Amino acid sequence: MxxxxxxxxxxxxxxxxxxxxxxxxxxxxxxxxxxxxxxxxxxxxxxxxxxxxxxxxxxxxxxxxxxxxxxxxxxxxxxxxxxxxxxxxxxxxxxxxxxxxxxxxxxxxxxxxxxxxxxxxxxxxxxxxxxxxxxxxxxxxxxxxxxxxxxxxxxxxxxxxxxxxxxxxxxxxxxxxxxxxxxxxxxxxxxxxxxxxxxxxxxxxxxxxxxxxxxxxxxxxxxxxxxxxxxxxxxxxxxxxxxxxxxxxxxxxxxxxxxxxxxxxxxxxxxxxxxxxxxxxxxxxxxxxxxxxxxxxxxxxxxxxxxxxxxxxxxxAKSLPELPDEKRARFIAQGLSPYDASVLVSERELADYFEDLAQGVDAKAAANWLNNEILGRLNKAGLAITEVPVTASANNAIIRMISDNTISGKIAKDLLDIVWTEGGDPKAVVEARGLRQVTDTGAIDAAIEAVIAANPEKVEEVKAKPKLSAWFVGQVMKQTGGKANPAAVNAALKTRLNLPDEG
Amino acid sequence: MSDPTAMTLAEARDALKAKKMSSRELTGAFVAAIAAGRGLNAFITETAETALAMADASDRRIAEGKAGALEGLPLAIKDLFCTKGTRTTAASKILGNFVPPYESTVTQNLWNAGAVMLGKTNLDEFAMGSSNETSAFGPVFNPWRSKGSNQNLVPGGSSGGSSSAVAADLCLAATGTDTGGSIRQPAAVTGTVGLKPTYGRCSRFGIVAFASSLDQAGPMTKTVRDAAIMLTSMASIDPKDSTSVETPVPDYESFLTQGVKGLKVGIPKEYRIDGIPADVVAMWDKAADWLKSQGAEIVEVSLPHTKYALPTYYIVAPAEASSNLARYDGVRFGHRAASPRDITDLYERSRGEGFGAEVQRRILIGTYVLSAGYYDAYYSRAQKLRTLIKRDFDQAFEKCDVLLTPSTPGPAFGVGAKTSDPLEMYLQDVFTVTVNLAGLPGISVPGGLTESGLPLGLQLIGKAFDEGTLLRAAQAVETAADFKAKPAKWWTA
Amino acid sequence: MSVDKDTVRRIAKLARLAVPEERLEPMAGELNGIFKWVEMLGEVKVDGVPALTSVVAQKLKWRKDEVTDGGNADALMTNAPGGEDHFFTVPKVVE
Known part of the structure; x- marks a missing residue:
């Protein structure tokens, strides 16, 4: 070459x-x-x-x-x-x-x-x-x-x-x-x-x-x-x-x-x-x-x-396992970047963990979750992938809950912190602690009304500068304890404040 | 019974089996004979106490009906076989007081068959020699002397302690090892039988290595039958030796009665070399007649590369030896020079002090032929010659079943007669060395006495793993030769 | 090929054999006698002849991967001319 x-x-x-x-x-x-x-x-x-x-x-x-x-x-x-x-x-x-x-x-x-x-x-x-x-x-x-x-x-x-x-x-x-x-x-x-x-x-x-x-x-x-x-x-x-x-x-x-x-x-x-x-x-x-x-x-x-x-x-030869190059190619075909794929295949244990983690979910989302959340926490704690306290299948469950809008990305990180330190089944924790994402428009509308009532001056500012609507989103999220679905909040705000579609 | 030490192994076996005598009595007679025969210097280490204890154990097993094939039979062991708890020297100063914490497979097989160990026999240092004069424990003497002479003769080598002990009735039989002729040549010059089996037939595990691709253990006995009995117990399939073959071990004694009728016996014409004494040639011719008269067919065969065998051997064997003897470095066992300055000094002086002159010479030859720039000219060429020598035998054996040759170019010679010229000494193995290079089995059988009253041997060479046919032919030669002569027991006087 | 005193010194060094200075010359003579004799092998045409690697027609034995040996530190040390606490000892080696 x-x-x-x-x-x-x-x-x-x-x-x-x-x-x-x-x-x-x-x-x-x-x-x-x-x-x-x-x-x-x-x-x-x-x-x-x-x-x-x-x-x-x-x-x-x-x-x-x-x-x-x-x-x-x-x-x-x-x-x-x-x-x-x-x-x-x-x-x-x-x-x-x-x-x-x-x-x-x-x-x-x-x-x-x-x-x-x-x-x-x-x-x-x-x-x-x-x-x-x-x-x-x-x-x-x-x-x-x-x-x-x-x-x-x-x-x-x-x-x-x-x-x-x-x-x-x-x-x-x-x-x-x-x-x-x-x-x-x-x-x-x-x-x-x-x-x-x-x-x-x-x-x-x-x-x-x-x-x-x-x-x-x-x-x-x-x-x-x-x-x-x-x-x-x-x-x-x-x-x-x-x-x-x-x-x-x-x-x-x-x-x-x-x-x-x-x-x-x-x-x-x-x-x-x-x-x-x-x-x-x-x-x-x-x-x-x-x-x-x-x-x-x-x-x-x-x-x-x-x-x-x-x-x-x-x-x-028939009994050989899939080797890093083949695995990397497969990961790329599944949507991973060449860089992410290279990192994941560099250790067999990491690649195996990833494969369990990515069962039935978007590979890219799984790779991001592994890189940003799991490896970040492992690095901080000085642990190897073999010592990770949360199983791949538990993490898989968390990713599934994000993708089906059961929980928000923000809540997912909190959830991982909880099971990382306290253990437990993520789904059970979500139910027990009421971490489910709020998609019910009634509840979101109520939260919006509460924020508007408390900050009437902001309503005028946003109407002038629609880009400031992010502030409202943040407030509504706060109001709902982070559980509101951000997309739903955005949509409801647009309607309520009469904002243009693209601002 | 007049003198139990004069019995053959088979006779003693039958006597013990028939409870005509105990192993204790038999062993005691040999212990006494060894003590009386110290003038021959055949043993480096005598193990009388061990022998008597083993004899008692054998007597108990015989009484219980649990006798093995060699139960209670006293043997001498060449001091190249490692024996657990008994000093093993290889007749070298370099091993010091080495006491192996393990047993060689061959000796273990013998003890498993019930045999009794009388002691460890003298040899040429690391089995390098043809006269037993390179031993650090002094030369061994041949029990045979020329008619009317008091001159001490060599017992052959390297298994000279074993050949001397068997010929002088200091044991029923002995073990030997043969790298270039070290069983057959000493057997020939002491009027005894020496069998070198096919390479791979007896395990090399626990035998101090000389040249790994040539070394092979075998029996040294008074008769062909005894050799067959010994080999049956010595041989085995050994998972601890990568070169030990998987072929099952037959009962070699069963071949002896089969005769030689119809057997084709080859006479290699290249063995008629210039300068060998007339009586050697005469006996060779006579032996061919003996076999013919018993129904064998004599055919002339050609082994064209015969004259290259000895120089080939003197490249291959020293090369392997130079490497095999590197482990004697004064670090983990054996002799260490006093107050070494540094590690190199420790190596050089320990080895310089520990190895004798002949061993040093061969280490230097071997180091040289393997060294950069010389490998192809010497070692590689020699291994190619070996292929050609082996092919010669393969072709000859298409025409015959066994080969008949003299064992040695002459009878025993005087102590010190050939020590000044290494080449002259090396020529002792001219008839035997080809067999090792090709890995074949060979046996030396006494043919008769020279005019001066010294024994000469005849060599038979067989196909690989066809010791059975070899023994049949050997039995026929032995029967015809009817060799009954015994040396006068001058050493007890 | 002729072996001289320096060659003997060199191969003695390779073989870690202390050969006294006065023995070098005679040893060179002895070795030359042997090498001269061995030279007759040069007569034989060996082109295309394979070097012999084994006289027995057999496959190499393979052992199972099992721990069957070791645990012999005491027996290993019984013949050692220099040893301490199950270590063999030698004059210090400088790297």
Whole structure:
């Protein structure tokens, strides 16, 4: 997908403008009960080394046996990324020494991953969409955890994470701003959460991103897209373990400016691994990773090739839920704005809540109600959509009461406040507290007469300036405790005061 | 009964079943023989107490009529099998005093069948060697000596402790592992039977890994029948080993009576290599005649890539080993160097101190052939050669049912005779290594003695998972060879 | 391809093996002897020959997603040369 670059994405350097090019490697923890190659639990936050099998600890003679759920989750994710599923893939060993890597190698997939090329659509704030190409997805083992701050001269090693299944999702360098990078990760997170293949919890490290950043002169990227040659792009640096959406934007901005400064001062960018320091808001070289890498990949002889049957893959494809893009399209078709639709589908729970809320009512009205009333109240209270105190069906009932003129919009907000804090069935509350809208013309006429009697001078003013009739409407509403139907009040006033139709 | 230790496994089984003796008596005799045979250095760890307790438990089960297939029969276990609560060393300093908190599947199968563990036998360090001279616990001696000589000979390797123990009657039978010939070659040079099953027949779970795509456990015994009995209990379908096959385990003993009438026995012409001694070739020819006279048909076959097998092996096995041995890093178990400066120092010195010279050499070879820029030239090419070697066998087996070859290029050699030149040592496996590369079953059966009075073995190679036919042919060779010789018990003197 | 002293030093570093300086040269010689012998594999035409990935004709075993292991922290630590409170300990690693 080609598009023109927007001015605000460019970095201004002393020599002119520069463009950022970003690719990402995302490690997403597979949602499963047990590990990729052992029967130990994957639960978060357990006591040190309490969820470690002898396989995970790399004890002599221990052998890996693959967890079928992890294979299924990888395929499910691949299908969600509209990617090619490879019916034959291989597990390789990536050899290196580190205290939290018990086997001395990580079982990963190098040459033949389980999932090949795919794509993700990301929707930007300005209403445009872009496609980010997925290079591949493969399964691999997570490492354990080294803790460096428990002892002055020792590191402590906990292997609970060792062997937990990860999906490494590698994008093509198709992102060109920090906004796009953050939007991609957000979208990817939404997709895996919809699929139930990763909980997307970045605080617990279930999703971690390594971000590859390079800069080039404007036009270089288009040339790269045209002929696929990386020579049009700058040398990239990999920023490790950026673990929040906010940090991604910060890290990209910082790193791109750093690279521009170096180049403009006549230096060259060294391809290297850098660490994002969220406290300082900067990236810095990881010297420990500087040593020449030579991972000596080779097929793991403890495992046979992973072979899938097309029918099995097809069955998974059939069981996929509706994904954000499809849901968004459906919401737009139902009358929502693209922006509202994007917001609503960004979290599966929010979209589900919306769908319940919008049962049989106008979608646009439901979206407005959700955005303005429910999300507003949740934000104020610091609650998530999963913690909303009023059910979607109760809100649906309120919206129905607005649309059939049982209550006014104003009363509806009061009603929501009542059920939000006190609970209860909205319909019952409306009856019990007499919140029904007054449409009875007699009652409205009486209220109008009362207002006219109390403010005779205003009658003359309105007759001169019909626009001032709003004041009368407000007074009548007040008189009726907000329950009068505003349209009925308007009509009655026009008749009573003899106002022209359009004023 | 004169000497219970001289019995075969089958004889002892029948004696216990007939209640002619107790497991306690039998086990006690072996415990005494092991103590008297320490000069052979066949055991790294003796487990006399455990053995006697297991024997008592067996006697109780026999009395209750609950005897298993190997009930009360004392065995020796190569010290590469992890045994729960009993130190397991792989004959390496790097494992230190490692006591596994788990049991290998093969040994568990044996204990489930009622067998008794006498101890853990010596081996080449991490099973890397053909003479049992790379052990951190010292060399093992072959019970056999040349006529009129006092020179100590090697028992073969890497399962040299097991071969020596079986040949010297220090156990009824033993377990071995075979990566390039480590069961068949030591069996051949000690006048015993060694069977390497099809890759995937015995579980590798709990066996210290050397080269994962080649390693296979198997029995080392006094007779072909004993090998069949042992294999029936050792083999299983193991959910804990991804490469363990789902094929059910038959009763291998039942094949032994079937004879070889009509069986086609292939003689691979490429095995007639220059420089092998005349008596090796003579015995090979004689064995073909034995099979022919029992009704088998002899056919010549070709395995054209035979000469590439050994160099292929010396790429594949060290490559896998270099990765398999990365876990010995001084962090979670095993030897850790004193006062390490930092983590790299801890790794480098723990491993430098813990691994012996041959293991280090192979780790370096393996690291090199997998390293950037060399993978295609070495490892990838070797794996392609493996495909060709496997195809050779597939084609040969279209013409025959089993293959007959010598087991080794010669009889046992003197301790220290080949340690200075690694290549010369590697050539010991020239006839056995092809079988591992192709994942096939092979067995070495004693054929007779050389002029100087040393045993030579004959190798039979079968189709994958056709151990039954292999055992039939082996039984025929054993019957014809009628090998009854025993080494003089110089070690008890 | 010939292996020299520096190559041995480099691969020893990759393999985390402390090889004493005086052993580097002899080791290079030993390795060269082996690599020279292995070079005969170059004679064989392997174009189009697939690399062997498994000698057994079998499908990879798949395990059910059940928690069947773990809870062994004590047993895990019994052989540890360095440990504290169920953690393995090593000299401090600087990132």
């Amino acid at each position: 080609s598009r023109t670059i927007k001015g605000q994405n460019l970095i201004k350097g002393s020599s002119g403008e520069w463009e950022i090019v970003i690719g990402m490697e995302v490690h997403a923890q597979v949602t499963s009960n047990s590990k990729l190659f052992s029967g130990a639990s994957t639960a978060f936050g357990a006591d040190p080394n309490s969820q470690v099998s002898f396989v995970d600890a790399g004890m002599p003679g221990m052998l890996p046996v693959i967890n079928e759920k992890c294979i299924e989750q990888a395929v499910r994710t691949g299908l969600g990324l509209k990617a090619k599923i490879n019916l034959r893939s291989l597990f390789d060993r990536k050899n290196y020494f580190y205290p939290d890597l018990p086997q001395g190698y990580q079982i990963s997939q190098f040459k033949d991953p389980i999932v090949g090329e795919g794509e993700v659509t990301i929707d930007l704030k300005d209403g445009t969409s872009i496609l980010v190409g997925i290079e591949r997805l493969h399964l691999e083992q997570d490492a354990g955890k080294s803790i460096h701050d428990q002892h002055p001269d020792q590191s402590f090693v906990d292997l609970n994470r060792s062997g937990v299944a990860l999906m490494e999702i590698v994008t093509k360098p198709h992102m060109r701003s920090s906004e796009e990078a953050a939007a991609f990760l957000k979208k990817l997170r939404a997709i895996v959460r919809y699929l139930g293949t990763c909980d997307g919890n970045m605080d617990e490290g279930s999703m971690r991103a390594d971000v590859n950043v390079s800069v080039c002169k404007p036009g270089g990227y288009e040339k790269f897209r045209a002929d696929g040659s990386f020579k049009h792009l700058g040398t990239r640096c990999e920023i490790k373990n950026v673990n929040s959406l906010r940090f991604i934007a910060q890290a990209v901005e910082y790193e791109a400016r750093r690279q521009v400064e170096i180049i403009e001062e006549g230096g060259t960018i060294r391809q290297e691994t850098r660490l994002f320091d969220s406290k300082q808001g900067e990236t810095r070289s990881m010297r420990s990773k500087e040593e020449a890498h030579d991972y000596r990949y080779f097929p793991d002889p403890d495992l046979l090739p992973l072979e899938l049957e097309q029918a099995w893959v097809d069955a998974i």
